[in-house]
Amino acid sequence: MTFFLETLIGGLLAGTMYSLVAIGFVLIYKASGVFNFAQGAMLLFAALTFVSLQEQGLPFALALLLTVAVMALGAIAIERAVLRPLVNRSQITLFMATLGLSFVIEGLAQGLMGAQVRALDLGIDDVPLFIGEVMVSQFDLVAAATAGVLVTVLALLFNSTRIGVSLRAVADDTRAALSVGIDLNRIWQIVWAVAGIVGLVAGLLWGARQGVQFSLSLVVLKALPVLIIGGFTSIGGAIVGGLIVGAAENLAEVYIGAHIGGGITPWFAYVLALAFLYIRPAGLFGERAIERV
């Protein structure tokens, strides 16, 4: 029983790391209906920028602030160069643009900051903690707390500020929002900047665990089943989806994997997502699209 509990709790905590990545996708999807394929590249770029600044001798806080500024400037550049010329184009056009953008960002990151692996120490000990007989990871607890703080801050941003109201208006009905004078370009800039900052948080935590390197952009593969299960338009859904995926894949690897050859975590999450697609195509918390035909 202890082993089961430990696997379950470990899985739930690991899932919050997936949620952190998924939240970045949700933000952009909510505001523009676009699945941002470049989110992984943004995460890599943010983490690489932070580590490169630290290598130049900058203290943690200053490196963090400068990286936030770089991500904000990047958001403005993306809006001007990529999104604005494609206003009123189909969603698939915008999706393809983000696909191209991911290659540009990855190339730019490697070209400017090099391809070598960097260690990232956030000062969080990655050592075992025992609660009774159950072992949990201190690092995972910090990651879970970070996800909690992030969701709270984003909830406050969306619900209690003028910018948040504008964001929700654009998300609900872009044309109606435009007609009441909301500046769509500015909203996109803000959303992409916030998604970049969320990418930075996720990039730092994942980078501390596996090193800051190119493969960091692959962690988005973990976010896709999370989004399908939680829904593409709900930040809370991203959290719940992450918990479900984390717990399910850990339990499956331990209890099913041993009987079918093991190594099943990556595809098991997608099988689970497929099952959810049959039952709830919009995910647990996603908005159901109703269209007049």
Place this chain on the structure above:
Amino acid sequence: MRKSLRRSIAGALLALGASSTLPGLVQAAANEQFFPLATYRVGAYASSGIPVWAGMIDYLRYINEVEGGINGVKLVWQECETEWTAEKGIECYERFKNGLNGAPVAVYQPNGAPAAYALADKAAADKIPLITLGYGRTEATDGSVFPYNFPVMLTFYSEASAVVNYIAEREGGFDKLKGKKIATVYHDSAYGRETQGPLALLAEKYGFENLQIPVADPGNEQSAQWRQVRQAKPDWVFLRTWGVSTPVAIKTAARFGFPVDRIIGDIWASSDEDVLPAGDAGKGYLALTPYPGGADFAIHQKIKEHILDQGKSDLKDPKSFGSVYYNSGLVNAAIAVEAIRAGQQKFGQRPLTGDEGRWGLEHLNVDEARLKAIGFAGLMQPLRLSCPDHEGGGAAKVQQWDGARWKLLTDWVQADRQTLRPLIEAKSAAYAKEKGITARDCRAEQ
């Protein structure tokens, strides 16, 4: 006017062709040997690849500039980006296989397991030998079935045997292995699964318990695997990962309280790039390697003097000079150069074709004296290849990460190749049957 201009240009070109200039170019190519470099400088594995190509290019440049080429034959090279994928690896091979401006290809290094598997039959048909140091099909050790595949120096089978031999040494003898538990945490791919056969055989022979725990690619979350390790409480873990899955494994092991100095990484989990991201968790980690890290070998002094200090190195980050991957580039290049040198003894001091390169490889004999002469003593094991044995060597050193650099713990730990040979022959015979290959008679050829 335009017509006459066109005629003049055409005439000038014809005259140029008839003059000694063009034959001169052909003449230059006629005394050049082409080294195709199938690289991966971008993509997920770039951080591993960049120091490898620096090591290779620095050595080739050293041969040209200090030794005047291989017996006067200058080396030329060109890169082609594969991103470590099979499809781009094949594209690069097709681009390179016919040589460069008349300079032929004598040996080809696919640099990546996916491309190596994909090219095995194609290269044999084109009569171009593939050198796969530390990767590729283990059964290609049997040159009677695989005349153009050379998994030189350390196959995955030998690696498994060397790790068991090292553990036996640490435990106080082979008899002490009985009842011990050795868990292999492996990348769930053809590469990762390759040691299952030999480890099962060795477990039966020595009586240890053999646990196999797969990690699916890319392996950036391994809680489930290390929770199983913690539950099983093995005495040793043999870590057969690649890329990001290695630092994640080391850090996750620390998180689950498994002692890092009881983890032995394999050849692809033994570089600086594998341990640096793990930070303090990597201190004490052990790894097998056929090309240990360090810049104190004689060849490093020569390259430093003639290439690095002259500003001619391909290395962008000087900290990587002497890193495990840089040294792997040196060793890879040295094997290719020595194979061509061996081939030239039969075919003359001229550029060699692929078939001649294959002969050179099958008659390669780099003994201790030769290693000392070329500055590779201690960095590379003696290597003797033949028709029935395309591996040679079969040994590795064990190194330990101290948080800043690798420290060598052992001399060459030799694999028990005789015990594993029947497994290799069974696999190569099965391959020959499947492909309808008639095995060469190696005894008749020798």
